[in-house]
Amino acid sequence: MHELSVALGIVNIAEKETKKAHAKSVELIELEIGTLAGIEMESLDFVWETAVYNTVLEHAIKKVTVIEGKAKCLDCDTVFKIVHLYDSCPKCQSYLKGIIQGKELKVKALEVV
Ligand SMILES: [Zn+2]
Numbered sequence: 001m002h003e004l005s006v007a008l009g010i011v012n013i014a015e016k017e018t019k020k021a022h023a024k025s026v027e028l029i030e031l032e033i034g035t036l037a038g039i040e041m042e043s044l045d046f047v048w049e050t051a052v053y054n055t056v057l058e059h060a061i062k063k064v065t066v067i068e069g070k071a072k073c074l075d076c077d078t079v080f081k082i083v084h085l086y087d088s089c090p091k092c093q094s095y096l097k098g099i100i101q102g103k104e105l106k107v108k109a110l111e112v113v
Pocket of ligand 1: 073074075076077078089090091092093094
């Protein structure tokens with residue numbers, strides 16, 4: 001499952017940061033996940049407990065900020081919300097666009113103890 005490797009990647013980052021800070025465990029982890037990042041939130045929640053078991057994240061509270069997909073049309077400069085990467089401009093129907101946000105997948109903050 002794709003989400004499991006994502007979760008394990010997050011655990012990896014958290015382990016490194018915790019070590020760097022000479023801390024023992026993480027109290028809170030904040031993630032930013034874009035709607036275009038290809039992550040199913042339900043699947044991530046589902047694999048989370050397995051992924052964090054016996055790691056610094058085991059008792060951490062997980063906060064997820066969802067970043068909505070946004071793009072700018074390269075033909076008419078309209079900024080619009082996109083749900084799928086192949087969505088076209090609502091104004092001129094062009095498929096040429098630049099993604100402004102929505103592909104985020106990152107650890108925004110960690111609170112360690
Ligand atoms: Zn357009």
